[in-house]
Amino acid sequence: MNRRIFKVLEFNKIIDRLSSQAASSLGKEKAATLMPSTNLEEVINWQQETDQAAQVLRLKGNVPLGGIFNIKPSIKRTVIGGTLNPQECLDVASTIYGGKQIKLFIDNIEEPEMPIIRELTELIVPLNELERKIKSCIDDHGHVMDGASDKLRTIRTKIRTNESRVRDKLDSLTKTKSKMLSDAIVTIRNDRYVLPVKQEYRGAIGGIVHDQSASGVTLFIEPQAVVDLNNQLQEARVQERNEIERILRDVSQAIAADEAFLYQNVEALAQIDFIFARAKLGQLMKAAMPTMNDQGIIRMKQARHPLIDGEEVVPNDVEIGQSFTSIVITGPNTGGKTVTLKMVGLCTLMAQSGLQIPALDGCEMAVFNDVFADIGDEQSIEQSLSTFSSHMTNIVDILKHVDEQTLVLFDELGAGTDPQEGAALAMAILDEVVHRGARTIATTHYPELKAYGYNREGVINASVEFDVQTLRPTYRLLIGVPGRSNAFEIASRLGLEEPIITTAKSHIGTDSKSVENMIASLEDSRRAAERDYDEAAQVLAEAEDLKRDIENQWSEFESKREEMYKKAEQKAEKAVLKAREEAELIISELKTMKNSAAIKEHEWIEARKMLDEATPNLSNKQAKAQTSKVNESHSLQPGDEVMLLKLNRQGTITEKISEKEFQVQVGIMKVKVKRNELQFVKREEPLVQRPMATVKGAGYHVKPELDLRGERFDEALHRLEKYVDDALLAGYPRVSIIHGKGTGALRTGVQEFAKRHSKVSSYRAGEMNEGGSGVTVLEF
Structure with missing residues (x-):
């Protein structure tokens, strides 16, 4: 993308605002190098990053990004064998701690989902051991502590002892020889303790002269009595410096050992800070995340220019790329045409940079390979070019690169020359750009272009509204309506006489x-x-x-x-x-x-x-529903399984008394039931069902139950075998064998018989209303 557009659309000001939102120099550095991308997938990913950070800001208000420094140069120095000073080491520890804080902060957020940011925080390695090592040697003010090593503690104890002895000795001299001193104080020159002695008493004090006052009246003398003590003190200080150097060298080597992890942490923290800076800028602008496309479609609702105060700017709806690919805006000067032009271009650059745009939710922006603009008076005195020549030079260069993947912005197209020729030239240039498929927005004063959109496919006219009553523009963009000059109305409002206006209209x-x-x-x-x-x-x-x-x-x-x-x-x-x-x-x-x-x-x-009386009363609605079920056209026959609706129990028809009344076997009980109180369940096929069967050679009717109570075991089993044969011939689906409870021997015999018989599919003990364990029900 051409860099000239950044200056024309003032994209650098957006970068400055973005940099100010970064919490660290790492984030500021990334913000300063931000460039729009022309890759749709990359732009979508950037927008998702910004949106996820914006959701965190909405929920939490802020993120802990303090205490993070650009420690890359320090890491590099340790790797090549350099030794860091205490403050540099402290910056490394602070950055490690800052990384842990942001990692913990993100991990503790359950909602919303933010996979990209979580993935970045997972790269942060909590280097606790290195942090502890630095903090155990250097305090928060950047001083190497006594506890950094036993040797350093011993040396500093010795230094404090020697300093105390030197001061005591000099304090005694200030008391005894106060007349010889310019001031009764102990001072330091060349890192040695001295006394301010008057020039005339130089010989009386004796010792080494380290300095003198500007007037020469006072000499700063180290008395001979403390020379040895000062020497010992200086020696201890040299030892202290060497030990501190050794400690810092050791810490620097530890930092170099974790070089890879530290670089990884720094890169992750820089990216996180950069993402949240973008989200903060969007929050400041009351911006929204746009949906990105590569079809050249721009659709913004209530969009505002990013660099104009939100209280002053007038929001506008802008749409291009779907129903039409070009917009020609006409209207008066200072009406907001150029602002609209710049707004569209700047919002496009911002969207392609992963920044949210100042518009309502649901906006849509396109990813262009290039954005071109010819805006403002670019007359070049050095090149001796007129305004028209300067614009034409720029337009010629633009036309060399225009295609369907470009956005072109023309301000006052064709201006600076003869109006008729300028209008013709403007229409020709627009025809060429439209023919190449570029998305184009142009502003003009020429009345000939007011009807341009009506004669060209894919082109629409627009204007900026002007209030004739107040003689001021409203800055509202009106798509589909070309602008009027309003010259006569304005002149009339300003007091020009009506005859003059009438004469002017006649021309x-x-x-x-x-x-x-x-x-x-x-x-x-x-x-x-x-x-x-x-x-x-x-x-x-x-x-x-x-x-x-x-x-x-x-x-x-x-x-x-x-x-x-x-x-x-x-x-x-x-x-x-x-x-x-x-x-x-x-x-x-x-x-x-x-x-x-x-x-x-x-x-x-x-x-x-x-x-019947025990049956609960049903509502009319339920009764009707059941009646409708009962009256199903299904003829009932002996052997059919039916549901007794009033008792809510299932039974078997044993006899058809009449068309409207049947005898039904329910467990061990037989009841007479009317047809409308019965509901058909199923019929055994292909067995022929009869309400009662007379077995040939048997002098009795077969009943659906056999009572064996009081029978001897062998006789009972013989009767059972014969009864089962008769029941099968009668077509019964099930029969009840009444054997009573007693010792349980007869029940066991009946059940063993049922197990062996090939026609008995299953057997079970009777239910409570069937006789309980005193009855065994056989199923065929």
Whole structure:
């Protein structure tokens, strides 16, 4: 991408703002070298990085990126054998600590998902041992501590002892020889303790002269009595410097040993700081992440120029690349045409650099191979070129590189020459750029271009709005409406007499009047459309409010209905429980009656009546539903399995009394049931089902149960074998063998017989209402 565009669109100012958001010199360095990418995948990845960082800022407010330094030069020096000073070592430790802090911060964030940033933090190696080694030797002020080594502690103890002895000796001299001193103090010259002695007492004090005052009146003399002590002190200080040098050399070697990890940490931290700087800039601009494409489509809602104060700039909707590929903007000076032009170009560069753009969510930007612009007065005095020549030189250069992957911005195309020729030239240049497929936005004053968009496919006119009442531009971009000159309206508002204006209008050609009238009509239509849009928006808002109210009421109704259903279910459960208890009582009484004596018909009727009364009452809706099921057109025959709806139990039809009444075997009980109280379940095929069978040679009817109670074991098994054969011939799907409980021998014999018999598919003990363990039910 050509670098000239960065200066024309002031992209360098965006870079400066970005750099100011970086927390470290590492981030600032990356920000300063930021360049737009022309690779779609790379741009999408950059935008995702910025968006993930922006989500963290929205949730957490800030990130801990303090204490990070560019330690690359220091690392390089240690690798080639150099020794770092204490502050450089401390910067290394601080950077290690800063890396651990940001790693911990990111690891503790559960939401949102930010795979790119997490991947970067995983590269940070917590070099705890190296950090501890540095911190154990150097304090927070950059001084090597006494505890850095035992030898250093001993040397410094010796230094403090010698300093104390020297001071004590000199303090005593200041007291005894105060008249000979210019001031009764102990001072230092050339790293040795001395006394300020008056010139005339030089011989009286004796010793080594290290310095004198500017006037020569005072000499700074090291008395002979402390020369040896000062020598010992200097020797100890030399030892201290050597030991400190050794300690720093040792620490530097440890830093060099972790060279690879430190470089890796620095690169990861630089990238993290850079990403968060981009997110902070987007937050500052109230920007949004654009969706990127390589089809040349730009769609921005309420976009603002990034470098204009948000309180002053007027947001505009801009769209290009889908329905049309070129926009020609007309309108008055200072109306905002150039600002719109620069905004589109600058936002494009920002988007291709991974920066969010100042527009509403849902914006879409394109990745171009190049962005070209011819904006402003670029007259070159040195080259003796006029404004027109300068623009033409630039345009000629642009036309050499234009293709379908470029964005071209022309400001005042064709200006600086004869209006008629300039307009013709402008239209020819636009035709060429449009023909090559480039995305183009051009501004112009020429009235000939106001109808350009109506005669060219893929081109649309636009204008910046002007308020005739206030005589000021509104800075609103109007797509599809060319601009009017408004000269007569402005002149009239400013007080020019009406006859003059009328005369001026008479000089305007018919074509010009038609164009102006057309534009005025378009503006009226636009205003009417905006009013209709506002009304429609209001109606839509009211409809949405009504929809929410209805949804809330429906939700409340559903909640109440669910509550009523629960109450009904609880009530029904209690009714069913009561019915079960009463049914158990009826069954118990039936067993007693059966065991005591033969059951009479009126007793059966009474028992059935009790069962009917024990059945819980169903709602009309349920009753109707069941009735509809009962009345299915299915003829019932003996042997059919049916459901007794009132008892909610399954049984087998043993006899068809009439078309509307059947005798049904339910366990050990036979009941007469009406047709509408029965529901067909299944029919055994292909066996022929009969309500009762008379076996040839047998002098009795085959019943669905066999009572073996009181029989001897052998006789009982003989009767069982014969009965099973007869039941099979009768076509029964199942029979009940009543053997009683007793010792359990007969039950065991019946079950062993059932296991051996090839026609018995399964057997089971009777249920409570079938006789329990005193009955075995055989299934064929």
